[in-house]
Amino acid sequence: MNEPRLNLPELTVSELSASLKRTLEDAFGYVRVRGELGNVKYHGSGHVYVDLKDERACLAGVIFRLSAARLKVKLEAGLEVVVTGRITTIPGRSQYQIVIETLEPAGLGALMALLEERKRRLAAEGLFDEARKQMLPFLPSVIGVVTSPTGAVIRDILHRLADRFPRRVLLWPVKVQGEGAAEQVAAAIHGFNRLPEAGAIPRPHLLIVARGGGSLEDLWAFNEEIVARAAAASLIPLIAAVGHETDVTLIDFAADRRAPTPTAAAEMAVPVRAELIGQVDGLARRSVASWLRGLAARRKELRSAARALPTPEGLLLAKRQQFDAASDRLPRALSANAHIHHSDFLRVAARLNPAPLRQQTGRCRDRLATLSARGARAMEVTRHRRRERFAGLAARLAVALRANVEAQRSQIARGRERTQALAGRAQRAARTVILRNAARLDRAAGLLDALSYRGVLARGFALVRDTRRRPLRSASDVSPGLGLEIEFADGRVAARAEGAPTTFAPPRVARPRKRGGDDPGQGNLFG
Numbered sequence: 001m002n003e004p005r006l007n008l009p010e011l012t013v014s015e016l017s018a019s020l021k022r023t024l025e026d027a028f029g030y031v032r033v034r035g036e037l038g039n040v041k042y043h044g045s046g047h048v049y050v051d052l053k054d055e056r057a058c059l060a061g062v063i064f065r066l067s068a069a070r071l072k073v074k075l076e077a078g079l080e081v082v083v084t085g086r087i088t089t090i091p092g093r094s095q096y097q098i099v100i101e102t103l104e105p106a107g108l109g110a111l112m113a114l115l116e117e118r119k120r121r122l123a124a125e126g127l128f129d130e131a132r133k134q135m136l137p138f139l140p141s142v143i144g145v146v147t148s149p150t151g152a153v154i155r156d157i158l159h160r161l162a163d164r165f166p167r168r169v170l171l172w173p174v175k176v177q178g179e180g181a182a183e184q185v186a187a188a189i190h191g192f193n194r195l196p197e198a199g200a201i202p203r204p205h206l207l208i209v210a211r212g213g214g215s216l217e218d219l220w221a222f223n224e225e226i227v228a229r230a231a232a233a234s235l236i237p238l239i240a241a242v243g244h245e246t247d248v249t250l251i252d253f254a255a256d257r258r259a260p261t262p263t264a265a266a267e268m269a270v271p272v273r274a275e276l277i278g279q280v281d282g283l284a285r286r287s288v289a290s291w292l293r294g295l296a297a298r299r300k301e302l303r304s305a306a307r308a309l310p311t312p313e314g315l316l317l318a319k320r321q322q323f324d325a326a327s328d329r330l331p332r333a334l335s336a337n338a339h340i341h342h343s344d345f346l347r348v349a350a351r352l353n354p355a356p357l358r359q360q361t362g363r364c365r366d367r368l369a370t371l372s373a374r375g376a377r378a379m380e381v382t383r384h385r386r387r388e389r390f391a392g393l394a395a396r397l398a399v400a401l402r403a404n405v406e407a408q409r410s411q412i413a414r415g416r417e418r419t420q421a422l423a424g425r426a427q428r429a430a431r432t433v434i435l436r437n438a439a440r441l442d443r444a445a446g447l448l449d450a451l452s453y454r455g456v457l458a459r460g461f462a463l464v465r466d467t468r469r470r471p472l473r474s475a476s477d478v479s480p481g482l483g484l485e486i487e488f489a490d491g492r493v494a495a496r497a498e499g500a501p502t503t504f505a506p507p508r509v510a511r512p513r514k515r516g517g518d519d520p521g522q523g524n525l526f527g
Helices: 013-028 108-124 152-164 181-194 225-233 250-254 262-269 273-308 312-351 354-451 453-458
Strands: 030-042 048-053 058-063 080-089 096-105 142-147 168-173 206-211 238-242 463-466 483-488 491-496
Touching: 013 080, 030 058, 108 225, 108 250, 142 152, 142 181, 152 168, 152 206, 152 262, 168 181, 181 206, 181 225, 206 262, 225 250, 238 250, 238 262, 354 453
Parallel strands: 058 096, 142 168, 142 206, 206 238
Antiparallel strands: 030 048, 030 080, 048 058, 080 096, 463 483, 483 491
């Protein structure tokens, strides 16, 4: 069994951690590492925390804010990268990490693999379906352009629109590469869609997202998922014109139409004005010629139809013959009709006899008499029943009136007794309040007499005032020749001060001697 080495120097945990940190940083310094991104976390401070891994190991890494701002691609899990940085330890923990200063995709193959994986995922969601793509307007009044305001793309678009068909263009300036470019492009697409139809800034009828050519890393902002989703969700038809004809980005699949170049996007947006004018003129000439041919055909058809129509004489001839034949048959028909009606009248007159009328009248008279007798009896019975009912109601009403009168009398009696009791209590309460207030008044009068200066005057003192009737409280307030008013208990006297005031020393009050000698203590309680 090995003996512990007690002669080793003793280190604190902080000293050992610092020594390990120096050893690790001195041994490795700057390293270049290739691996696949695992967990990627963008912190609110601007730092990015990542995990680099391969089949057998995992290395923690951090990209500080200044280095993260220089990244050309947005980091995602699964991206194979090559990083350069320093190996160091994490203070306060027994872990090591790499501080990444540069990060690049591990060749174009890694970016293309990431792009293909993202393309398959978005296509599975239906963002690239042709069924959801919109038709481009034939002649938009306002065109919104999302691109850099300083590049040649916007100048090419404006120049091409001016040549073909001038339209109003609204430019939303954005970054087209680098950190934050994808967010700005997506925000511009959403911003154009949120504009009101009749606002101060008109809502575009067509959007063009454009950028010039560049490498795959330069165009990577248009491969971000946020841009593809914004293009797919746009309610305004959108043309994607990113890069050259050979450049393909995700926004090309999500847009309603892909243009190989920004100039081609301007050509897709509007037709050629001169060609439209020529087409309109040609259509106008064809319309006039067609109208003239149709008019001639209708005139020919009308003439043919007019030849086939019968003449007025031919139309009236047959009707006139029918009228003559009917006129010949009318007298015979009238005589036959009168004979038929006369025969019917004689047949009915033979059946008429007063006897059935008398029998029916007698039956009606007997029935009327029977109904009159029954009505009289019913009226008598109803009158008798009503009289009995009214008598019962009158009796019940009389009993109820008497009960009501008795109840009202009892209630009045109880009210009278209660009123008398309350009146007696009120008299006693008023008498008590009057006596209490009289006693308080007597006490207040006695207190007033005790505190009034007139009581002092009654004991032989006098109150001295100056001519303004202000009381004089000391001799120093009186100057020679000052008019005075002296108030006694039984009246006032006017006077005038003569000579200077004389002051008197306050009388000396004898203090009681303490028992027990000159001892300032408590003294003797027993003499």
